[in-house]
Amino acid sequence: MWWFVYDENGNYVKAVRSDTQPDSSTNIDPSGLINPVFDSKTNKWSGNNVTIDNKPSELQQIVMQQAMIIAQMQQTIMQQSKDIATLKGVNK
Numbered sequence: 800m801w802w803f804v805y806d807e808n809g810n811y812v813k814a815v816r817s818d819t820q821p822d823s824s825t826n827i828d829p830s831g832l833i834n835p836v837f838d839s840k841t842n843k844w845s846g847n848n849v850t851i852d853n854k855p856s857e858l859q860q861i862v863m864q865q866a867m868i869i870a871q872m873q874q875t876i877m878q879q880s881k882d883i884a885t886l887k888g889v890n891k
Contacts, residue, residue, distance in 0.1 A: 803829055805837040811844075 802824040804812045829835035832846035
């Protein structure tokens, strides 16, 4: 069984796999928390939840804008190549 060990202040220390419960430990998993702290009175972990920031950074936004501009330029070049090929065919 996995046990989650905490220090004298309740701060998460480590996970230990053992058949017997170590001192200052619980089988309640603190996964998903940043800097979890165990409250032995309530028998719960507290801490900040792990959240994923879905908003792209400023640099990522710039890179995405540049990628879009490059794609638009490639489409324009392809169309121009087709137009040039058509015009060359007319001039023969």
